Amino acid sequence: MSSRRTPKTDAGTSGGADRPAARGGRPKDPELDGRVLDAAAELLAELGYQELTIEKVAARAGVTRKTVYHRWANKSALVGELLIRNAEVDHIPDLGDTRSEMRELFAQIVRDVDASRGRLLSSLWATIGDPAVLHRFRTEVLGPRRQYARAAVQRGVARGDLPADIDVDLLIDMWSGTVMFRTEVRADALLASQAEAMVDLALAGCVPRLPRPGADS
Structure with a gap:
């Protein structure tokens, strides 16, 4: 920052x-x-x-x-x-261990939600009504964050720790939505054990999958 x-x-x-x-x-x-x-x-x-x-x-x-x-x-x-x-955009290092990298990914999601609390969060919702601002935020912040997250998940796929047909974008959206709903809407703490449980689910194969060709037609 x-x-x-x-x-x-x-x-x-x-x-x-x-x-x-x-x-x-x-x-x-x-x-x-x-x-x-x-x-x-x-x-x-x-x-x-x-x-x-x-x-x-x-x-x-x-x-x-x-x-x-x-x-x-x-x-x-x-x-x-x-x-x-002020947005932090960090890559997720190749740690040689999928669990460690998924923990880091989840920790970054929690950090990014924490950083947007209070007045800053309300400002974000106000400013994204401006198409030019939203485009820049997507391009300069959300895009790189998503790129680094995808790379970490794909490393897990390459190691055989995550399913080959994992829907990476939907998984990241699910994690982001869970963190934001729990901390912002419910105003409840997200415990370290709960974050670990989310990672456990992913490593157990409980992840969204890409649709089979023609499934959505």
């Missing part, structure tokens, strides 16, 4: 930060972008998505509204950028 940055005086007051957006996107100034995103993160935690405004973010970051709007077209784009920046 991105580290916090120390705010500095807005270069835009002399015209530099308020220059027109470069072709194909906002002006490239990672330090200034980080200051705005850090300010948005602070205000999101304090106020929630509904009360967050571009004006408040600009004031907290010490920049002009024009500076923010040159980088993000609206609030959902700004918060979407924040969610993408």
